[in-house]
Amino acid sequence: MNRIGGVRGKGPWPSTNDEIAVRKWLESKMSKGVELEERHSVVLLCLEWVSGKGRGERLMNSYKFPESKIDKLAIIGDRLALGEPIQYILEEAHFDGLDLYVDSRVLIPRPETEELISAFEQKLKLLTGVSKCRVLDIGTGSGCIPIALKHRMPNLTLFASDFSEDAIEVAKKNSTKTGCDVFFECSDILKDAPFNRGEHKIKRFDAVISNPPYIPHCELNSMERRVVDFEPNSALFVPDDDPLLFYKRIIYLCDEGMLKKGGWLALECHEDFVNDVVNVLESRNPNWINIEIIFDLQGKPRHVLAQIDLT
Ligand SMILES: C[S@@+](CC[C@H](N)C(=O)[O-])C[C@H]1O[C@@H](n2cnc3c(N)ncnc32)[C@H](O)[C@@H]1O
Incomplete structure (x- = not known):
């Protein structure tokens, strides 16, 4: 049950309960927390979420928002004005065509990560016996990566780890919600190789993917408050x-046998450190081949893909 409900939001209230008045009222209510260009789409999303009806349907039927729904919108507006991301308020994030549950225990999945998944999928298709492939996601958060992969390629077997028990709980919830099966484990990548003990006893994966933490602390003050x-x-x-802490550790573990010969590694990176990640790969033995940098939709270098040598 979403936390929206039960309590009354704060006024002032809309002059009438029709679409235009309610939309304008909510836009003005959230003016502090949400940037201008985003406000319109966020308001439409809220109106749809609260009414359970699309905009076209509301307009066709001259929909009037009942008082209980205006109360909910007021609570949402108050939280947006404080800068809280809409995904946490609605406990929902759209990712790769899926509706995932999110709350403040996990990162909100980003569109760049969908791009990483698309590039990774192309590499997986090059592997022989792709249908039997075992793929590991490190730092799974909401579980968005393994769940999207399973959704795209149902024959894959997916494994995912995170050091946060809270994140694993959210990821399991998303696995159930979407019907995409994933084996989850709570483990610290900096201490242990994932799935190296216990019931699974799997050391080697055909492919490894990760979007690890990568923002240096010194950037904190220049980041959006909504994120920080x-x-x-x-x-x-x-x-x-x-x-590069996480990249060095993941690449080291792959070199040590966590990734099968000929397997693919896919990493999301900070735009300023993509070349450094490539340098780490190039400096390691056994050699990495087919190293590729992928640019995101804003034209920034964002992902590194590489294959571990077959020899
Ligand atoms: C950038 S988030 C990515 C979350 C998700 N994969 C996504 O793309 O939205 C990094 C994730 O790594 C996890 N993490 C941080 N330190 C870790 C560690 N030492 N071992 C395992 N996971 C860790 C965090 O809990 C978080 O879920």
């Missing part, structure tokens, strides 16, 4: 003196 104040900091930040 509401999203889990442990999902975002790395020490200033070791921003």
